[in-house]
Amino acid sequence: MKVRFFFSFKKDNRKSMDILGYLIFNGLKKFKNVKTSFFIPKIKFNFFLFNNINQMRFERFISYPLQVIRIRHADIAHIIDHGYCHLFYFLNAKFKIITFNDLIPILFEKKLKINNFLLKFSLSFINKYDHIISISQQSKNDLIRYKKIDPKKISVIYPPVEESIFNLKRINKLKIFKKYNLPPKPKKIIVFDRVFYKNFEFSLKIFKKILNLNENIILIKIGNFKDLTHEICHSKIHQLNPKSRIDMSELYKSCDLLLFPSLYEGYGLPCIEAMKCGLPVVTSKNGSLKEIIHKKNYFNLKDEKIIISHIYKLFSNKKFFEMNKKISIQQSKKFREKDYYLNIFKLYKKIINKDKLI
Structure with a gap:
């Protein structure tokens, strides 16, 4: 069985999809009996009249x-x-499979104030x-709902994270605090703002x-830098941008809670990463989060x-904290790498064998 994976452009910066690939x-x-290879497209043209988007x-x-057709x-x-569904007719393969992540750009079109006509065109395939x-x-x-596709044609296979990176191995927290200039004593809540x-x-x-109830807490904000000097509590907010997956894992292991109140998620990879590191999580119940988070840890944002x-x-009850830590660890076991690979392999075999029976 020869399987070839097709990735997005590096310039697309589709990190979660590249990691999964x-x-x-x-x-x-x-x-x-499985031979794998992958293809990453290269920027082939450079038109000085085009802006980066075009x-x-x-x-x-x-x-x-044009690059794919030669493979x-x-x-x-x-x-x-x-986002590359439109490659369908150019792929040189007996069977063609695609991973679907979410419809966020289309579901939030009004909020984003853009018309994703090219994504819609690609999804038409x-x-x-x-x-x-x-x-x-x-x-x-x-x-x-969006494309009226036969449900039997779609399999749900929950992605894992790199267990060699996101795990329960102990680290030197003081070293991490020093690396990011974080005070060691306060409880630490990690949030995302990308x-x-x-x-x-x-x-x-x-x-x-929460600060009104307990002042010994700081917020670790992951994502783009934002001017928060107008906030009274700005001195308790640390804005970080980890450079690697290992850096991200070290931060999870150095914090006390992941707060993840998303308006919508197609999956919620940071939650899996955090739980693999034994970090308690508090999330919204929006999108897919109800599927991957224990019912005791997702909430209505109202x-x-x-x-x-x-x-x-x-933060005030050690027994309650340890219980939630155990919940995270147990929940994370539902998303194991070896199970994911086996499910993908079984799906490939099923598709190939089904063709042989026809």
Whole structure:
């Protein structure tokens, strides 16, 4: 069985999808009779009249197909990013599979104030694929509603994270605190602010209210730098941008809580990462989060008092904290690398064997 994976452009900066692609690529090497390879497109043209956005549009929709059409035949072509559904007719493979992540750019079009016409064009090809792998039931349901695809054509296979990086191995926390200039004693809440739907404003509001109950807490904000000097509590907010996956793992292991009140998620990879490191999590119940988080750890965002009470108890009651830590560890066992690779392998075999029976 020859399987070739097709990645997005490095310039796309689709980190979560690239991570997933490399995980599958390396994981399937362990199976006999499976030969894996991958293709990463290169920027082929440089038009000085184009701005960066139009340059990448040209590369995605003109250059990439021209690069793909020259690639040798494989039994299975697996597109890692659903934004490249339009490659379908250019793939030289007997079976064509695509991983679908989410419809966030389309679901939040009004909020983003953009018309994702090119993504919509690309997605118009998705029902032509032999099979679709969705990263969550929520994403599968969204896709069925949007494209009216036969549910039998979509399999939900929950992605893992790199267990060699995100694990329960102990680290020197004092060394990490020194590295990021963090005070060692305060309890540490880690939050994300890379995109609007991570809902940093809500995280900040909750943090300020908890500070009224316990001043010995700081907020670790991951993402783009934001001017927060107008906030009274700005001295208790540390804005960091970890450079590597190892750095991110070390931060999880050095903190006391992941607060993740997303407006929507197609999956919620940071939650899996945090739980693998034994970190308690508090999330919203939006999107796919109800699928991957234990019911004791996701909340309706309207219930602010309940969320604040839960977090305060985590920091003031050691027994309650340890219980939630165990919940994270147990929940994370549902997302194991070896299970993921086996499920992908079984799906490939099922698709190939089904064809042999026809």
